[in-house]
Amino acid sequence: MPVEHSGHQGGPCGKRVGEEGWRLGWSVPGMARREEQAEGDNHLSLAGNERRPALVASLGTLGLWLQQDMADSAQAQKLVYLVTGGCGFLGEHVVRMLLQQEPRLRELRIFDLHLGPWLEELKTGPVQVTAIQGDVTQAHEVAAAVAGAHVVIHTAGLVDVFGKASPETIHEVNVQGTKNVIEACVQTGTQFLVYTSSMEVVGPNIKGHPFYRGNEDTPYEAVHRHPYPSSKARAEQLVLEANGRKVRGGLPLVTCALRPTGIYGEGHQIMRDIYYQGLRLGGRLFRAIPASVEHGRVYVGNVAWMHVLVARELQQRPALMGGQVYFCYDKSPYKSYEDFNMEFLGPCGLRLVGTRPLLPYWLLMLLAALNALLQWLLRPLLLYAPLLNPYTLAMANTTFTVSTNKAQRHFGYEPLFSWEESRTRTIRWMQAMDSSAQ
Numbered sequence: 001m002p003v004e005h006s007g008h009q010g011g012p013c014g015k016r017v018g019e020e021g022w023r024l025g026w027s028v029p030g031m032a033r034r035e036e037q038a039e040g041d042n043h044l045s046l047a048g049n050e051r052r053p054a055l056v057a058s059l060g061t062l063g064l065w066l067q068q069d070m071a072d073s074a075q076a077q078k079l080v081y082l083v084t085g086g087c088g089f090l091g092e093h094v095v096r097m098l099l100q101q102e103p104r105l106r107e108l109r110i111f112d113l114h115l116g117p118w119l120e121e122l123k124t125g126p127v128q129v130t131a132i133q134g135d136v137t138q139a140h141e142v143a144a145a146v147a148g149a150h151v152v153i154h155t156a157g158l159v160d161v162f163g164k165a166s167p168e169t170i171h172e173v174n175v176q177g178t179k180n181v182i183e184a185c186v187q188t189g190t191q192f193l194v195y196t197s198s199m200e201v202v203g204p205n206i207k208g209h210p211f212y213r214g215n216e217d218t219p220y221e222a223v224h225r226h227p228y229p230s231s232k233a234r235a236e237q238l239v240l241e242a243n244g245r246k247v248r249g250g251l252p253l254v255t256c257a258l259r260p261t262g263i264y265g266e267g268h269q270i271m272r273d274i275y276y277q278g279l280r281l282g283g284r285l286f287r288a289i290p291a292s293v294e295h296g297r298v299y300v301g302n303v304a305w306m307h308v309l310v311a312r313e314l315q316q317r318p319a320l321m322g323g324q325v326y327f328c329y330d331k332s333p334y335k336s337y338e339d340f341n342m343e344f345l346g347p348c349g350l351r352l353v354g355t356r357p358l359l360p361y362w363l364l365m366l367l368a369a370l371n372a373l374l375q376w377l378l379r380p381l382l383l384y385a386p387l388l389n390p391y392t393l394a395m396a397n398t399t400f401t402v403s404t405n406k407a408q409r410h411f412g413y414e415p416l417f418s419w420e421e422s423r424t425r426t427i428r429w430m431q432a433m434d435s436s437a438q
């Protein structure tokens with residue numbers, strides 16, 4: 001049952017489809033809308049090119065449209081955005097979504113500890129893309145990256161629930177890193193800060209209380225012992241408390257936090273790990289968690305879209321949105337963690353064995369505890385970080401689902417990707433990933 005991360009073998013996915021990597025085909029449904037809009041704009045500016053200004057002015061309504069168009073162009077492409085963690089799983093989607101859906105973008109700065117080679121392809125577009133290799137724990141590096149940015153989207157974080165990093169390192173990156181981002185905004189005069197928080201700042205708590213279709217106002221006893229949720233909760237609190245602080249120049253800082261549930265989609269490392277685990281087990285996964293335990297999931301493209309929208313609307317409605325938290329949600333179905341994964345792993349040839357858990361829960365707990373012990377014993381020699389440990393078992397075995405429309409009410413959010421589209425894209429990515437590795 002417990003298996004270490006990645007270690008690739010070819011699988012049934014790759015035998016079906018031979019595609020290029022998901023990065024090459026990245027586009028969003030909203031693009032069609034932007035293209036239509038661009039066509040409309042072209043139409044107007046063509047008319048403008050063909051006629052002299054005096055004639056245009058005499059055309060009444062058309063003249064007004066043109067003036068509006070020119071005013072829009074002057075407004076357009078003036079903003080500088082910074083995305084921290086822009087080369088991570090979510091960060092890359094936020095970066096690509098911004099380039100496709102934020103017409104006012106002049107420069108996009110991507111700040112990450114590790115820069116991806118795919119950034120190069122972005123540098124040929126109309127927006128200036130600036131890649132900055134840096135560490136959020138280094139205040140001076142953060143301040144240099146933030147200086148002159150209008151908006152910061154802070155997604156960088158250490159996502160570790162497997163015991164790979166020490167609690168101190170997790171705190172340093174997630175809490176001190178966030179403090180550095182806030183202070184950089186204050187010192188350099190950046191007014192808008194969007195923080196990627198997590199459902200984990202709420203729960204599941206260590207008592208295993210269910211959170212069933214809850215919203216941002218649902219009372220819940222949030223008690224954390226694990227370093228990852230504790231660090232995310234502290235960082236979120238710092239971000240929200242910073243709302244209203246005066247930044248350089250005297251304007252107020254406007255902040256808000258987005259809380260994704262479990263994100264899935266193209267680039268999801270844990271899904272990859274579970275897929276290869278299934279391959280090693282002969283194309284089978286064994287049910288460990290009852291199907292009745294619901295786990296909230298949200299598609300990465302919709303989480304990215306929410307970041308883009310929230311960053312835009314925060315500038316328009318600071319009084320309403322400043323200091324607020326929003327769960328990230330879409331139309332993904334409520335299912336158990338394992339059943340939900342099978343929506344993608346099934347079409348890749350994997351089978352989930354058992355309608356009920358094959359092992360009693362006490363035995364799973366014992367195995368999880370054994371894994372934790374082994375991790376501790378082996379630490380001087382090697383990193384043993386299996387998927388199953390007491391914390392991940394508790395996470396997977398506690399109902400935590402969200403049902404809210406706060407984002408829709410506050411800033412008009414509607415998911416950009418339907419469930420069918422999210423599912424198809426994720427399956428295609430898994431198939432492409434497997435065939436390209438063969």
Ligand SMILES: NC(=O)C1=CN([C@@H]2O[C@H](COP(=O)(O)OP(=O)(O)OC[C@H]3O[C@@H](n4cnc5c(N)ncnc54)[C@H](O)[C@@H]3O)[C@@H](O)[C@H]2O)C=CC1
Pocket residue numbers: 084085086087088089090091111112113114134135136137154155156157158159173177196197198199232259260261262263264
């Ligand atoms: N993956 C998930 O299911 C969820 C993730 N989140 C949050 O979303 C954010 C992004 O998570 P993922 O994309 O899944 O993780 P990821 O690990 O793929 O991305 C995080 C990025 O931050 C960068 N980073 C880490 N330490 C850094 C440092 N010291 N300085 C600069 N950059 C650093 C990494 O290099 C990486 O590119 C995180 O803040 C995480 O807490 C929230 C809810 C669910």
Ligand SMILES: C[C@H](CCCC(C)(C)O)[C@H]1CC[C@H]2[C@@H]3[C@H](O)CC4=CC(=O)CC[C@]4(C)[C@H]3CC[C@]12C
Pocket residue numbers: 159161197198199200261262263270288289337387388389391392393395396
């Ligand atoms: C790895 C867990 C599944 C293990 C299955 C088992 C016990 C049979 O081996 C994952 C179950 C729940 C996941 C977490 C959850 O989706 C919420 C998260 C939010 C974040 O901010 C980061 C990621 C994660 C902690 C996510 C991590 C994997 C699980 C623990």
